[in-house]
Amino acid sequence: MASIRMKQVDAVVVGGGWAGSIMAKELTEAGLGVVMLERGADRSTASDGAYPGSIDELQANFRHKIFQNLSRTSVTIRNTPDQTALPYRQMSAFLPGEGVGGAGLHWSGVHFRMPPDDLVLRSKVVEKYGEKFIPEGMNLQDYGVTYDELEPFFDRAEKVFGTSGEAYMVDGRVVGKGNYFAPSRSDHFPLPALKDVYGANMFRKAAEAVGFHPYSMPAANASAQYTNPYGVQMGPCNFCGYCSGYACYMYSKASPNVNILPALRSDPKFELRHRSHVLRVELDSSKTKAVGVTYLDRDGNEVFQPADLVIVAAFQFHNVHLMLLSGIGKPYDPVANAGVVGRNFVYQNVTTTTAWFDKTVYTNQFIGTGGGGVAFDDFNSENFDHGPLGFIGGSPVWVNQAGIKGIAAAKLGGPPGTPHWGSAWKKAMVDTYQHSVRMDAHGTNMAYRDVYLDLDPTWKDAYGMPLLRMTFDWKDNDIRMNRYVVSQIAKVTRAMGARDVHLGQRQLGERFDTRYYQTTHLAGGAVMGEDPKTSALNRYLQSWDVSNVFVIGANAFPQGTGYNPTGMVAALAYWSAHHIRSTYLKNPGPLVQM
Helix, strand or coil: CCCEECCCEEEEEECCCHHHHHHHHHHHHCCCCEEEECCCCCCCHHHHCCCCHHHCHHHHHHCCCCECCCCCCCEEEECCCCCCCEECCCCCCCCCECCCCCHHHHCCCECCCCCHHHHCHHHHHHHHHCHHHCCCCECCCCCCCCHHHHHHHHHHHHHHHCCECCCCEECCEECCCCCCCCCCECCCCCECCCCCCHHHHHHHHHHHHCCCCEEECCECECCCCEECCCCCEECCCCCECCCCCCCCCCCCECCHHHHCHHHHHCCCCEEEECCCEEEEEEECCCCCCEEEEEEECCCCCEEEEEEEEEEECCCHHHHHHHHHHHCCCCECECCCCECCECCCCECCEEEEEEEECCCCCCCCCCCECCCCCEEECCCCCCCCCCCCCCCCCCCCEEECCCCCCHHHHHHHCCCCCCCCCHHHHHHHHHHHHHHEEEEEEEECCCCECCCEEEEEEEEECCCCCEEEEEECCCCHHHHHHHHHHHHHHHHHHHHHCCCEEECCCCCCCCCCCCCCCCCCCCECCCCECCCCCCCCECCCCEECCCCCEEECCHHHCCCCCCCCCHHHHHHHHHHHHHHHHHCHHHCCCCCCCC
16 A cells, blocks of 8 residues: 555646646646646756757767656567567667656657548548458557547647648638648648758659649747747747757747646646656556556655546556556457457658758758658558558658757768768768758558567566566568658659669568667557457547546557657547546546447
């Protein structure tokens, strides 16, 4: 039993990132008393974004100042179920955040809406290509919610984030040069699109010349001064390039610390407790109702916080881990293909192509903004015919020049065959930094029967709890998707007039390797849906088994998407909060009957 018992509260929120901050703000507005528990330090832009210390590249991106402390808790990783998993001890393949703001403090700012077809992907694939088109072992399923239902909440998130962009269609009318493939919106972006950097402008012209449909990427980096619906202010982005991995000293990049917490902290119904590591959600004797959470405070005391409502809103990994540790939902068994917690774990399939140009073309890669750039979606989602190609999924392609700093520039090297040291390496590094453009295929990763999360039987964290175990490898479907999309990039690089190109492609048989950064876009593991046999959460992100527990995050995605997850996570948080406020609080219990 916990040594300290706190006073009962209406709601406890686990996690101080985007999902947790949105839920806490919405619930306090509904009149609830809310306690937020964040296991990391209390962070703010005023301190962590203080110039010039905030732009220390060595501390931020190489010593991982505002990222998770892997010496306290981590995950174990293996490629296949017959291997022994080993702990992830050094930040590389993915970079979870820690502290108030979570990954929302160090993210880049790319802010997409989920494509409508991705939300009903299984239905769409079966309708267009037949059920036999789905590869054996692929766990493909729908979200249980449609784009039209989520559209008001996408719009709400953009207004809170101060997102910069250009719409293609609003209220069914073409209004601008935005994404040709995007569905109609109810309103314009709150701010105009960011300006193109030089390389992105080259990419835009070339993509258009070969028949693709380029557009300005939606970015939660303010293109102008902005005040959001909560009354907090943002300053205009100055393209300094210190976005991903940094707290923005200009107050220009959206984060929970800039866009929500200043309004939330002043609410007397809200209390933030940092350095509070949640060990488990406590259930009553029936195992169908949560009675609160047990956590370790900053002094190592075990504390029980009773609550009527428990919101699990940490990073994707931690949400799944906490559900497994708490006995919420049946753990997934890949042999029987039964159970739901740990099922449908997915990642992100990304490769980078580099194009080098004439020495008279200076691409100024030190200039950048985290979410800004130019993309085309011609090979994303269901925007193209997959039938003759034989794979499911797709990828947007973009130039998202976020600003390359000095140490990172030294790691760029040059084309394949460049030495790793000496005068030839130095020459190639300078050439790459001054005269090249990098473009990404940022693709989907489908869910598979033998790719999953569970509790490691051997390794434990600093608190004596089993580590989460990740069983993951790239699959043929996703490799072939990537190879196809990257082959289309070659058309663009030729139109750009590149003198040399290195097309980044995954090779058949390549294994997932934790030593190389991919993205921090981990998803699935506790997914939403309409069938409790294949989903841990219902369409409102409420646990099927414990009705006063809602789990908010990318863990809810049944399969990967071509976009980064933040925009969808925010929309789902507002969607879930709306239904808690409008329905659950009036009559607590399951919002969907099993």
